[in-house]
Amino acid sequence: RLKIFASIAQALDEQAEKERKEKEMEESRAFCRKYLMGHVYRAEKVSWNSTDAAWLMGTILDVKVTLRFISADKAEYTINMRTTDALDDNPYVGMQFEALCNELDGTTETVDYKYMDGKLFIGDTECRTGNNLKNIHYDMELWNCWFKQIK
Numbered sequence: 001r002l003k004i005f006a007s008i009a010q011a012l013d014e015q016a017e018k019e020r021k022e023k024e025m026e027e028s029r030a031f032c033r034k035y036l037m038g039h040v041y042r043a044e045k046v047s048w049n050s051t052d053a054a055w056l057m058g059t060i061l062d063v064k065v066t067l068r069f070i071s072a073d074k075a076e077y078t079i080n081m082r083t084t085d086a087l088d089d090n091p092y093v094g095m096q097f098e099a100l101c102n103e104l105d106g107t108t109e110t111v112d113y114k115y116m117d118g119k120l121f122i123g124d125t126e127c128r129t130g131n132n133l134k135n136i137h138y139d140m141e142l143w144n145c146w147f148k149q150i151k
Helices: 002-035 054-060 091-104
Strands: 040-043 046-048 061-069 074-083 107-116 119-122 125-130 135-139 143-149
Touching: 002 107, 046 061, 061 143, 074 091
Parallel strands: none
Antiparallel strands: 040 061, 040 143, 046 143, 061 074, 074 107, 107 119, 119 125, 125 135, 135 143
8 A cells, every 4th residue: 555655646746846847847938938039149259268278269269159049948059250360370270270160150059948047048058147138148168158139
């Protein structure tokens, strides 16, 4: 009998947890439909996370990132990247970076996002927001982006 009661209790707990997650996601989608869907954010300046390469990369690469909220839970993340004039003195290194930029420039990825407990998550990355979501600070592996709403 104890096993039966334990199984029933576990099933009820699992159902309650499933209903809680569904409610949270519906609240997130409602918020995102109202406040984020259709808006576009752009990071014109990007700072590099790596302290060793920060100065070098910031000098060599000009990176712009656009975040377009296309639905209540999907966003398009586009990278535009080009080399700067700093590579003019070193054509061999310039060619290597030019190849990287050509590969990455204009690449777009569709990412999941949600707004839970007052926090915006793009994929698994928690973002800081300010000014009623006019600005979004997004930490990535390679760089930090401060997005400003443009539409």
